[in-house]
Amino acid sequence: MAENEEIKNEQSAGEIPEETVAEETPETGEAVQEKTAEQPAKEPEKKKKKSIFNNKKFKYGSLSVVFTIMFIAGIVLINVILNLVLDRFHVEADLTSGSIFTLSDETVDYISTLDDDISIFVTADKDELKGAGQLYAQTVEFLDKMAGLNSRFTVKYVNLLQDPDFTNNYVETLQNYQVIVQSAKTGRYRILSINDFMKYKLSDGNTYDYSEASMYVSYGGLTVTDYSSSAESQLVSAVMSVSLDDPTVVTFLTGYGESDSSALETILKDNAYVTQTVEIERVEAVPDNTDILVIHGPTKDYSLDSITKVDTWLSNDGKYGKDLVFIATPDPAETPNLDEYLAEWGIEVGKGYVLQFDENHAYYTGSPLPVMQDIEMKTETAYYEAMKKSSGTSFIGYYVRPVIKLWENEGNLANVTVASAYGEKCIMFPFTADENWAPAEDSFSAYDVIVEASKVQFADNNEPIYSKIIVCGGDQLFTDYFTTASNYSNGEAALSLFDANSESSGKSISIVEKSFAAETYQIERSTQIAIGITFAVIIPIAIIVIGILVWLRRRRL
Known part of the structure; x- marks a missing residue:
């Protein structure tokens, strides 16, 4: 009984449950009867059901499902956030071997700091462009990246069929696959063709645009050895030319049967110049905003009235500071009024072509006579320095006429040789020569092909101010064939004639074209x-x- 009393005391203290003691402690029959008498009979307890939430399989399985859902939700959320960031800042890796989708550091620096609202309109569907080939996908990529670099740079894709009224904003006839670059600050715009961004290097070693390359491949027997894109350089040049506050304006005069000047105009536009065309007979005067005037290969003689307008502009009310680039035609045109005006400046354009008989500098391509030759830019001139910055100092002459200096200095007039044929083994082939003509050895001489004639007057501070006429011996110097061919420096030579006398000099960015035929x-x-x-x-x-x-x-x- 003492043992039972001890057990009851422990039960009352709550240390061991009663049921456990009854099951585990051996008791006598007396004890059992006594306990039964003391406690009322209990109904048999029903076995408790375990909660499903305490089931190990459910617990771990549920956690696994929860963690899986949370993981998937997290991945989706991160993907959404990353897409928003990438769309805003256009962050991605260019894994192409030639980095054809990567902007140059110069472009990134320029676009990032541009202080102008630039609007880009592309006359094509964006998704269609991206799937049309590398060139078009590259253009889309460049525009997206430019917009990501500067919030003031916007890009919009326009469907000309769905939005025909868009064409009313421009005087030009718009076509598909064009890029219009427009400045809100200046109101100027430029229209580019995406198809012109592609350049093809052919087996002759020169680079051409699509139309020229197609012609030489189809009819000239040449093959394509490489092709590259000038998309970045053309887009940046367009942005620069429309956003400059005070660009150099070059006016091309027309009305007298001028030759095609599109190649020269393209070079100027690509280097931040603004060009315009004026029919000189239909205006009272040369436009006041003109900084440089161009007469490009006239095949008809100027009227005295037109020459007076040009001379009035050059004199600038006696203040000078104006420049005229006169490019002669290779045709034997009779232009007595123009000839007389150039003579007043001490210049004469010869009546024939310069032939080069030094075999080291002559080319007989396409002609029995050596009309194609090396031309040398003379040192100690601003033109030499301007050309030297970007290339060599020689280029190609083709059917070029001699430019003769009638004097070196006379009063306030001075004439300086800008470029000449190499050496002194040259001769002029006259326009009047017949089939029996042959060069006389004693008639070999040196010939200039570009000459600068200038007039000077002095400002109050004794600073000299010049007006100049730069006379070139032939428009073939600056045709598209020679200015775009990579083996020649004619494009750089043409640009130097303007850069040497312009505030726009040095405002372009030199960007290397990206090859699509990467190794x-x-x-x-x-x-x-x-x-x-x-x-x-x-x-x-x-x-x-x-x-x-x-x-x-x-x-x-």
Whole structure:
């Protein structure tokens, strides 16, 4: 009984449950009867159901589902955030071997700091462009990146069929696959053709645009050896030319059968100049905003009234500071009024072509006579320095006429040779020569082909101020063939005639064209084996091991 009393005391203290004691403590029959008499009979208890939430399988399975859902939701959220960031800042990696979708550092610096609202309109569907080929996809990529660099740079794609009224904003006839670059600050705009961004290098070593390359491949027997894109350089040049506050304005005069000047105009536009065309007979005077005037290969003689307008503009009310670029026609045109006016400045354009008989500098391509030759830019001139910055100092002359200096200095007039044929083994082939003409050895001489004639007057501070006429011996110097061919420096020579006398000099950005025919990478045999083992053996085995470990872990739950 003493033992039972001790057990009751422990039960009352709550240390051991009664049921446990009754089951585990051996008792006599007396004790059992006594306990039964003391306590009323209990109904048999129903077995308690365990909560499903306490089930290990449910617990771990539910957690697994929850974690999976949270993981997927997190991945989706991160993806959304990253897409928003990428759309805003256009952050991505260019994995192409030639980095054809990457802007140059010069472009990034310029666009990032541009203080102007630039609107870009592309007359095409964006998705269609991206799928049309590398050139078009590159253009879309460049525009997106420019917009990401500067919030004031906007790009909009326009469907001309769905929005025909858009064409009313421009005097030009718009076509598909064009890019219109427009400045809110100046109101100026430029229209570019995406198709013109592609340049083709042919087997003759020169680079041409699509139309020229097609002609030489189809009819000249040449083949394409490389092709590249000038999209970046053309887009940046367009932005620069429309956004400059005070660009140099070059006016091309027409009305007298002038030759095609589009190649020269393109060079100027690509280098931040603004060009305009004026029919001189239909205006009272040369436009006041003109900084440089161009007469490009007239085949008819100027009237005295037109010459007076040009001379009035050059004199600038006696203040000078104006420049005229006169480019002669290679045709034997009779232009007595123009000839007389040039003579007043001490210049005469010869009546024939310069032939080069030094075999080191002559080319007989396409002609039995050496009318194609090297031309040398003379040192100690601003033109030489302007051209020297971007290329060599020689270029190609083709059917070029001699430019003769009637004097070196006379009063306030001075004449300076800008460029000449190489050496003194040259002769002039006269326009009047017949089939029996032959050069006389004693008639060989040196010939100038570009000459600067200038008039000077002095300002109050004794600073000299010049008005100039730069006379070129032929428009073939600056045709599209020579100015775009990569083997020649005619484009740089043409630009130097303007850069040497212009505030726009140096405002362009030199950007290397990106080749689409990039060299493929070669992987060594040992590297190929290592890559094969990694992806075919190591990674699959690692995945299998991880799967087995996960399966064993879950099996024990």
